[in-house]
Structures are given as structure tokens and as C-alpha cells.
Amino acid sequence: MPAQAPGKYYGSEPRPFPNELLAFSWAALAQELGVTEDGAFNMAWIAVDRHVAAGRGERIAFRFLGEDERRSELSYRELAQLSDRFGNALTALGIGRGDCVFLLCERRCELYVAVLGALKIGAVVSPLFPAFGPEPIRNRMAQAGGKLLLTTSSAYRRKVLPIREQLPALQHVVLIDDLGAGPQAATLDWDSLLDAAPDRPALVPTAAADSALLHFTSGTTGTPKGALHVHQAILSHYATARQALDLQVDDVFWCTADPGWVTGMSYGILAPLAIGATSVVDVGDFDAVRWLTLLEREGVTVWYTAPTALRLLIKGGPGLFAGRHFPALRRIASVGEPLNAEAVAWAEASFGQTIRDTWWQTETGAIMLANTQSAKPGAMGRPLPGVVAHLVRRRGDSAVDGLESPEMLGEKGEEAVGEAVGELALETPWPSLFRAYLGQPERYRACFAGNLYLSGDLVRRDADGDFWFVGRSDDVIKSAGHLVGPCEVERVLMAHPAVAEAGVIGKPDALAGATIKAFVTLKHDVVASEALRSELLAHARRQLGPAVAPREIAFAECLPHTRSGKIMRRLLRARELGEPEGDNSTLE
Numbered sequence: 066m067p068a069q070a071p072g073k074y075y076g077s078e079p080r081p082f083p084n085e086l087l088a089f090s091w092a093a094l095a096q097e098l099g100v101t102e103d104g105a106f107n108m109a110w111i112a113v114d115r116h117v118a119a120g121r122g123e124r125i126a127f128r129f130l131g132e133d134e135r136r137s138e139l140s141y142r143e144l145a146q147l148s149d150r151f152g153n154a155l156t157a158l159g160i161g162r163g164d165c166v167f168l169l170c171e172r173r174c175e176l177y178v179a180v181l182g183a184l185k186i187g188a189v190v191s192p193l194f195p196a197f198g199p200e201p202i203r204n205r206m207a208q209a210g211g212k213l214l215l216t217t218s219s220a221y222r223r224k225v226l227p228i229r230e231q232l233p234a235l236q237h238v239v240l241i242d243d244l245g246a247g248p249q250a251a252t253l254d255w256d257s258l259l260d261a262a263p264d265r266p267a268l269v270p271t272a273a274a275d276s277a278l279l280h281f282t283s284g285t286t287g288t289p290k291g292a293l294h295v296h297q298a299i300l301s302h303y304a305t306a307r308q309a310l311d312l313q314v315d316d317v318f319w320c321t322a323d324p325g326w327v328t329g330m331s332y333g334i335l336a337p338l339a340i341g342a343t344s345v346v347d348v349g350d351f352d353a354v355r356w357l358t359l360l361e362r363e364g365v366t367v368w369y370t371a372p373t374a375l376r377l378l379i380k381g382g383p384g385l386f387a388g389r390h391f392p393a394l395r396r397i398a399s400v401g402e403p404l405n406a407e408a409v410a411w412a413e414a415s416f417g418q419t420i421r422d423t424w425w426q427t428e429t430g431a432i433m434l435a436n437t438q439s440a441k442p443g444a445m446g447r448p449l450p451g452v453v454a455h456l457v458r459r460r461g462d463s464a465v466d467g468l469e470s471p472e473m474l475g476e477k478g479e480e481a482v483g484e485a486v487g488e489l490a491l492e493t494p495w496p497s498l499f500r501a502y503l504g505q506p507e508r509y510r511a512c513f514a515g516n517l518y519l520s521g522d523l524v525r526r527d528a529d530g531d532f533w534f535v536g537r538s539d540d541v542i543k544s545a546g547h548l549v550g551p552c553e554v555e556r557v558l559m560a561h562p563a564v565a566e567a568g569v570i571g572k573p574d575a576l577a578g579a580t581i582k583a584f585v586t587l588k589h590d591v592v593a594s595e596a597l598r599s600e601l602l603a604h605a606r607r608q609l610g611p612a613v614a615p616r617e618i619a620f621a622e623c624l625p626h627t628r629s630g631k632i633m634r635r636l637l638r639a640r641e642l643g644e645p646e647g648d649n650s651t652l653e
């Protein structure tokens with residue numbers, strides 16, 4: 066592993082968390098969120114109805130922006146009432162506690178109402194990416210035995226009808242836009258369903274440990290796993306939104322993720338509602354001009370997005386920013402992929418705001434590390450209050466051998482300090498920790514060793530205690546005896562002014578075990594040439610040393626990404642080596 070530049074703090078040195086964020090207990094938080102001692106605990110009640118009960122019902126929960134500039138707003142009271150109706154409609158259809166409800170539609174009002182209504186009656190909610198084709202839909206719904214699907218007429222016709230026969234558990238399909246033509250065969254219509262439903266409260270007394278959310282994750286490798294979360298996860302959503310995003314009740318928040326990804330659920334729906342803030346929801350996908358206009362015009366104060374989007378904005382060039390001002394914007398945070406230091410510097414120049422990186426996973430359910438109090442560009446930050454992070458090395462070759470007692474790395478052994486590179490492991494439990502991989506108990510057990518959750522991410526902790534991403538353990542390259550994290554190489558390439566994005570893979574090599582190949586995309590005004598290729602190779606060799614510098618660099622128009630914005634190195638590798646591409650359901 067090459068020595069990493071020490072990393073400088075931007076602006077001020079790291080500050081400790083303020084006391085009100087540090088001195089918290091989960092029990093006290095639950096009390097703050099109105100949870101009573103009777104054992105009932107429902108995340109939708111905490112997210113929505115609690116505010117109505119406290120006289121904040123007229124505040125705006127969501128501001129929806131449609132394709133054609135149409136805007137509509139939904140207050141907390143309206144959201145409470147509509148979700149009651151949908152919950153009651155589900156009950157009338159025989160859907161109850163523990164039944165799985167799937168959602169497949171764009172980010173529109175009905176999706177958000179349905180999530181909360183289904184949670185209210187104890188159903189388990191599983192949102193799918195709206196761009197999924199029939200096979201990923203079938204795979205996920207079959208795994209979970211989904212009983213009800215909410216979708217649009219066109220998605221139903223194109224994607225669900227062809228596989229409906231293969232989903233014996235699927236009892237009801239609700240269409241949210243059955244406009245006038247009358248319900249299609251064997252489907253129900255959203256409007257009629259809601260009109261017929263009583264508008265009394267739909268709450269059933271769910272418990273803190275009842276299942277609530279099911280998020281499928283394939284990461285960048287392997288087949289989809291359904292990570293199950295419970296109602297009390299909202300305690301983590303609430304706490305971390307305050308700690309890591311500084312989200313407050315007066316904020317206009319924009320989380321750009323789709324609820325088909327856990328970010329769009331934890332921070333696109335539950336966290337901002339728990340806090341009582343207003344969220345902007347844009348139906349469209351990434352578009353540089355639209356996004357900047359939205360940030361400016363809607364007065365977004367806190368913006369949570371992903372490095373891919375930021376890099377696309379960088380790629381668009383400074384002209385995008387001419388004449389724009391973002392006086393309301395006070396915090397930008399990022400998640401999902403390493404955030405390179407250049408992107409941070411770019412944001413400071415373009416928005417007048419730094420970007421705070423955050424690290425977490427579908428499995429952790431909420432942010433665990435963040436660059437909140439210590440803004441060191443390129444680093445992911447430090448554990449949030451209440452999170453205890455260790456770096457470990459699994460003993461033995463197989464994960465299972467290593468399970469009993471992974472070796473703790475660092476100066477003082479178990480004390481989790483000092484410089485080290487290892488697998489990031491977190492002390493359990495916390496409210497949003499996943500409770501199962503649906504139907505795969507061994508795979509779930511393999512994620513834990515004693516009281517530690519093993520993340521599968523290789524991470525470096527520097528002498529200051531800041532954490533740096535090295536790579537997914539499955540992406541790490543062994544080249545001539547060196548362990549190379551692809552992100553380390555990508556970070557160096559992206560530091561070159563011509564490079565917009567880089568993806569790095571290992572290619573099998575008889576001599577070295579693997580050699581390193583990089584795929585790069587260039588900034589908008591840069592033309593690929595042999596001279597540039599040599600320059601990039603030399604730049605990488607200078608920064609990384611010959612052992613871990615890429616041997617090959619290929620220019621690409623774009624890199625394959627998952628829908629959540631991660632570079633799919635597995636796919637780059639498969640294409641390079643002419644191997645089967647495997648499960649591509651999350652490919653953007």
C-alpha cells in the first residue's frame with residue numbers, strides 16, 4: 066500500500082461534537098420522539114403523525130417537482146391522512162403485519178404515501194428501482210413472497226404482466242395512474258381504493274423489533290440479498306441526520322437518491338420526516354442544469370448526494386455556474402463512493418461550501434462515519450457519536466475461519482486507535498443494524514464476529530483518527546505482492562486536471578499475479594491522445610510508485626455505474642477479460 070499524502074484539514078482543525086449530540090442514549094432519543102413505554106413503536110407514526118399531534122401538521126413534508134415544472138406540496142397532516150387511508154385500504158385487502166408490499170414507480174406522491182401507509186399497518190416495505198426490468202423485479206419479489214405491488218400502468222404492462230404468473234404469492238397489483246380507461250385485468254386502482262378506505266387512523270401496534278423495510282443490495286458483486294430492517298431503525302435515521310447532516314426542522318432538504326436505494330429511504334423519507342424538515346423530491350434523473358436550477362430556486366439548505374453526480378457537474382465545466390448563486394445552501398454531504406479531494410475543492414469554489422463525506426451501507430441502515438467535525442478532503446471522516454469502529458484482519462483464509470476472533474489492528478490492540486489498514490468492523494448493536502438477509506441465515510451470520518459487524522470494506526485509519534476508503538475487500542488487487550485498493554489509484558488519477566472519473570481493475574498476470582488497468586473519462590474540454598495517456602501514466606507512477614501504478618490506461622466515454630452511482634469494477638473486469646457479466650440488474 067503506498068504511503069498516503071498526510072491529508073490536511075480544511076479551514077479549522079477538527080472540533081468535538083457538541084454536547085447535545087454527544088451525550089445521547091437511544092432510550093432518551095426514543096423518548097424525545099414520543100415513544101411511550103407500552104411497547105408500541107411505529108416508524109411511520111414517529112415520522113408523520115407525531116408532528117400532527119404536536120401541532121406541526123401544517124408544515125410541508127414534501128415538495129414534489131414533476132417533469133414539466135409542475136410543483137405540488139404535501140403537508141404533514143395531508144401525509145398522515147393519505148397514509149391512513151392507504152393503510153386502511155391495505156387492511157381491507159387482507160394485507161397485514163409482516164406481509165411484504167413492493168413499490169415500483171417514479172418518485173411521485175403516491176410512492177411516499179404508500180411507504181408510510183404500509184409501515185403504519187406493520188407491512189414490510191420494499192421499494193424497487195423504477196428502471197428495473199422484469200427479471201430483477203421477479204427475483205426480488207419471489208425471494209420476499211411479495212403480496213402486493215404498487216406500480217404504474219405502463220410499468221405493469223411492460224414489466225410485471227410478463228412475470229405475474231411466476232409470482233404465486235402476489236395477490237394484488239395497485240395502479241396509481243389508471244386514468245379513465247378503467248382498471249386493467251386483475252389490477253386495482255389507487256383512487257378508487259383510497260376513496261373507499263375509511264380515513265380513521267390506520268395504526269396497528271407494531272413493536273420496535275418488528276420488520277419494516279427490505280432493501281435489496283447486490284453491492285457491486287454477487288446476487289441480490291434482501292437486507293431486513295426494523296421499526297426502531299428510525300432512531301438511527303433521526304440521530305445521524307442531526308449528527309452528520311446537521312438537519313434541522315427549518316431545513317429544505319434534498320436527498321437526490323431514489324428510495325429504491327437505501328439512501329433514498331433512510332434519508333430521502335424517514336430521517337427528514339422524523340426531524341420535521343421539508344424535503345424536495347425531484348421526479349427527474351440527473352441533469353446538470355436542472356439540478357443546479359433546483360438547488361438555487363427551491364432554496365435547498367442541506368443537500369445529500371453522491372460523488373458520481375458531483376463528478377458529472379464537474380465534467381460539465383464552470384460555465385454551468387455562471388450567474389448562479391446558492392445563498393441558502395449551508396451543507397453538502399456525499400455518500401456511496403470515495404469523494405476525492407479535488408471534488409471537495411471544486412465545491413468550495415463553485416458553491417462556497419465544502420462537501421462532507423459520509424460512509425455507511427445498506428446493512429448499517431444509517432450513516433456510521435462522517436466528515437462532520439473533521440473536514441479532511443478525501444477522507445470519509447470519523448465514527449459518529451455512539452459508533453465504535455475497529456479495523457480488523459480476519460484470521461485464516463476463509464471468512465468462516467476468521468469468525469471467532471478477528472485480530473484487532475492498531476497501536477493499542479482493542480482500543481481502536483493508531484494508524485492501520487484493515488477491514489472496518491463496527492461494535493453492535495445499533496437501531497438500524499440489519500436483522501437478516503432474507504432466507505440466507507449463513508450469509509447473515511458470516512457478517513458478524515463476536516460483537517462486531519464486519520463491513521467487507523478495507524479502510525485506512527490515519528494517525529489523526531480519520532478513516533480513508535481503500536476498497537471493497539472483493540475489489541482489492543494483489544499486484545506483485547502489493548495489496549492495491551482500486552480507489553487509491555483512482556483518487557490519484559482523478560487528481561489530474563484532465564480526468565473526470567477513473568475505474569481501476571486488476572488483470573491476471575502470470576508474473577505479478579495481477580497488473581493494474583485504469584479506465585478514465587475526461588473532462589468536457591479535454592481530448593484523448595497518446596500524449597495524454599503517457600502523461601497520465603507518468604503522473605500515476607510519480608504519485609503511486611511503479612509497483613502500484615497502472616500499467617495500462619484506456620480512455621472511455623463513460624464508466625458503468627450502479628443505479629446508486631457506484632462504479633461497477635466487476636463489470637469493467639468482466640468486459641476486459643471477456644468473462645460473463647453476471648447479475649447486472651443494478652446497472653444504470
Ligand code: WT7
Nearest residue numbers: 328400401402403423424425426427445522534
Ligand atoms: C458500500 C455500501 C452508501 C450508503 C447506502 C448503502 C461504499 C459507501 C462510501 C464512502 C467510499 C463508500 C462502500 C460500502 N461506500 N460510502 N463515503 N466512500 N465508499 O449503500 O449500496 O449498501 O453500498 O458503498 O463500499 O460498503 P450500499
